[in-house]
Structures are given as C-alpha cells and as structure tokens.
Amino acid sequence: MNYDALLDSAIQRLHDEGRYRTFIDIERRKGQFPRAKWVRPDGSERDITVWCGNDYLGMGQHPVVLEAMHEALEATGAGSGGTRNISGTTVYHKRLEAELADLHRKEAALVFTSAYIANDATLSTLPKLFPGLIIYSDELNHASMIEGIRRNGGAKRIFRHNDVAHLRELMAADDPAAPKLIAFESVYSMDGDICPMEEICDLAQEFNALTYLDEVHAVGMYGPRGAGIAEKLGLMGRIDIINATLAKAYGVMGGYIASTAKMVDAIRSYAPGFIFTTSLPPAVAAGAAASVRYIKTAQHLRDKHQEHAHVLKTRLKALGLPIIDHGTHIVPVHVGDPVHCKKISDMLLEHYGIYVQPINFPTVPRGTERLRFTPSPVHTLDDIDHLVRAMDKLWSHCALNRAEMSA
Numbered sequence: 001m002n003y004d005a006l007l008d009s010a011i012q013r014l015h016d017e018g019r020y021r022t023f024i025d026i027e028r029r030k031g032q033f034p035r036a037k038w039v040r041p042d043g044s045e046r047d048i049t050v051w052c053g054n055d056y057l058g059m060g061q062h063p064v065v066l067e068a069m070h071e072a073l074e075a076t077g078a079g080s081g082g083t084r085n086i087s088g089t090t091v092y093h094k095r096l097e098a099e100l101a102d103l104h105r106k107e108a109a110l111v112f113t114s115a116y117i118a119n120d121a122t123l124s125t126l127p128k129l130f131p132g133l134i135i136y137s138d139e140l141n142h143a144s145m146i147e148g149i150r151r152n153g154g155a156k157r158i159f160r161h162n163d164v165a166h167l168r169e170l171m172a173a174d175d176p177a178a179p180k181l182i183a184f185e186s187v188y189s190m191d192g193d194i195c196p197m198e199e200i201c202d203l204a205q206e207f208n209a210l211t212y213l214d215e216v217h218a219v220g221m222y223g224p225r226g227a228g229i230a231e232k233l234g235l236m237g238r239i240d241i242i243n244a245t246l247a248k249a250y251g252v253m254g255g256y257i258a259s260t261a262k263m264v265d266a267i268r269s270y271a272p273g274f275i276f277t278t279s280l281p282p283a284v285a286a287g288a289a290a291s292v293r294y295i296k297t298a299q300h301l302r303d304k305h306q307e308h309a310h311v312l313k314t315r316l317k318a319l320g321l322p323i324i325d326h327g328t329h330i331v332p333v334h335v336g337d338p339v340h341c342k343k344i345s346d347m348l349l350e351h352y353g354i355y356v357q358p359i360n361f362p363t364v365p366r367g368t369e370r371l372r373f374t375p376s377p378v379h380t381l382d383d384i385d386h387l388v389r390a391m392d393k394l395w396s397h398c399a400l401n402r403a404e405m406s407a
C-alpha cells in the first residue's frame, strides 16, 4: 500500500477541481482591527484590511473582553486542566452559562468548545434521549448540524431551504406519534437570508415537534439584547434548543446550547462531545461572559454594524454589482465563477490591501461562487469607499456583468 501516493492523489483532486484551499497568514493588531499584517510566504509583510472576518462587532479587541481575560489568566493560569466532569468546571464556566441562560431567557445553558461541537454533540445525542426521533433539517444547514444528524443514526428528512410547505408535506407523511425535531438556522451565513421562524414554530406546534435553532450568525447582532433573530421576533419562548457561538460577534471562542434545565442536564449527561473533552480555558470563558454581558446593552454597536452593511450594499448596488441582499449584515457579491472569484480576491489583496477570501464549492453550490464581505462597526466609511472603488475597477478589469442601472 502506497499511502503517500493516495495522499498525493487526494490533494491533486482538489487542485484539479480548483478547490484546493490556500490559507493567508495574517497577524491581527490589537486595537487596530480590521487592520492587520499579511505575512507572505517569503516573510515579507503588507498592511491589509480584513473584510471577511466573523469578528462581526470587533469584540475580539474590546477592552472589556481583554480585561476580563487578563484578570482570569492572572488569577487561574492557562488551561482548565480537565473535562467538565473531572476538575474542569470552574466558576468562570458557571458564570458564562448563567449569562447565556439569561441572554436567551432559558432555564439553563451548556458551553462547548465551539458551536460546531455544540451542534454535532447535541444533534447526535438527541435520538438517544428520544428513541425513534425524526429530524427535519433545512437543506442549507451548516456542516456541523449535518454531521450531528448524520452520525446519530436516526431518521432524517431534508426540507428545501426555508420551504415551509415542503416541511409540512414531510411532517404530515410521518407517523403522528413519532417524536420529531426541526433543525434550522436563523441567519444563513452564505446568503445572509433569514428563516421563516414563526411559520416553522407554528408547524412544530401543530405536529408536536421540538425546535432546534442555530443562531450562530445572529447572536450579539439582532434583538434588543443581542440574543438573535428569535429575540428580535419575540419567538425565543417557542424555540426549544438554541445553539450559538462565542467566536463570532462575541469575538472570543466556544459554543453553547440554551434550553430547559432538564434538556441541558440530559445533554450534559449523554453527549460524548461534551463529556470527553477538556473544557475551555477559564480566561476564554471569562472573556466570552464579559462580551455577552457588554453586548446586552451595546445597541450602538448593533446600529453601527447595520448602518455600515447598508452603506456598503447601497454603494455596490449603485455600481450595478450583483449583491445578494436579504437585509442582514452579510454582503455577498455574486461572481458565479471560481476562477474569477479567486482572481478578484487575489487582486484585491495584492493591489489594494483588501482581504476577502473567495467562497467556492463546496461551501456554496457551483456557479454561485462569491466574495462575502462582512462590514463591522470598526470599519470606517473610508474603508468602505476604498473597497467600493477597488471592486468597481476589478469588475471592469474582469469584464464581469453588471445589473441594469436605473437612471
């Protein structure tokens, strides 16, 4: 058996399909984000502006977060030293979980090392708790949900994206007595569109199903306290399990679920992805808790965030660039071709110091390749201006289509 040859052919396949991923080495500068240094392979450096990060509100450098992390680091040291069961439950983890339960107005919350793990561990465990469970999953759900549902070995049905009629059809075809769960997201990260949450909750009620909502791209940014779209729509009480991340708008790391005390107790007790892994470092838990607490009242950040997204979308649209606009903070510009997408991304970086990673298959379907911009409150109007001008020039340079512009 030639293991090396097999690895070579696996990697070559990705090159052949134009989807071999190249990482860009960047060094963020505290207090200067979205400014960063790009360290090239030859060691030379260039100043860049990050336009594709998910530190949506710039909290990764916020003094309130850093102070809490420094304090915890000085007080307790680096790692937690164990799984949650064996010496890894600290006061910092407990405080963070209390903060999150309060955020979502739920009885309890459970912190995992990431939202990926929280989705995977929870969804793969639920059929153990509810034998015969059927999971109805939106076709565009994140890989972490797909993986959890796939691994759980239970029954699954995939409904067309945001298609409530299709979901109803699938649910109606199943045994009315079977336990059921609908798994979906609030803001879908690649198009920035929002689910029909109320209709989905209505269906769940009608078919006596549980609801599982991923608010990873919404927490911190929507709702009066940043609890997400469910809070904004007044529907938090109708969601049985909320999943989200501490790594995007909260700027730190980790993931969680929030639910009833009983549900959290059961997942805590049965999910291998929670049980058999070292808990987050206390300093990370402290930073995340500080961020969640701060953002509960930081409406000014949410407002600025939306304002910058709106300005960027309006300006790109005015140039006839094909923006996918669902009224959220995510600004995808549709290129529709992997080669052009990569080329524009490379030229933005090399010629304009603008860093936006091309989004190609399999993250998005072939033919929908895009540049996904994530404006934040810490990008300036000058940054937006620089980006818009660069996109205008490169769009012409690549002779890409523009939408008809109204007079």
Ligand SMILES: Cc1ncc(COP(=O)(O)O)c(C=O)c1O
Pocket (backbone or CB within 6 Å): 114, 115, 116, 117, 119, 142, 144, 185, 189, 214, 216, 217, 244, 245, 246, 247, 254, 255
């Ligand atoms: C919808 C969705 N859910 C879950 C995750 C995982 O989040 P984390 O980075 O905390 O693992 C992501 C990550 O991008 C995501 O987009």
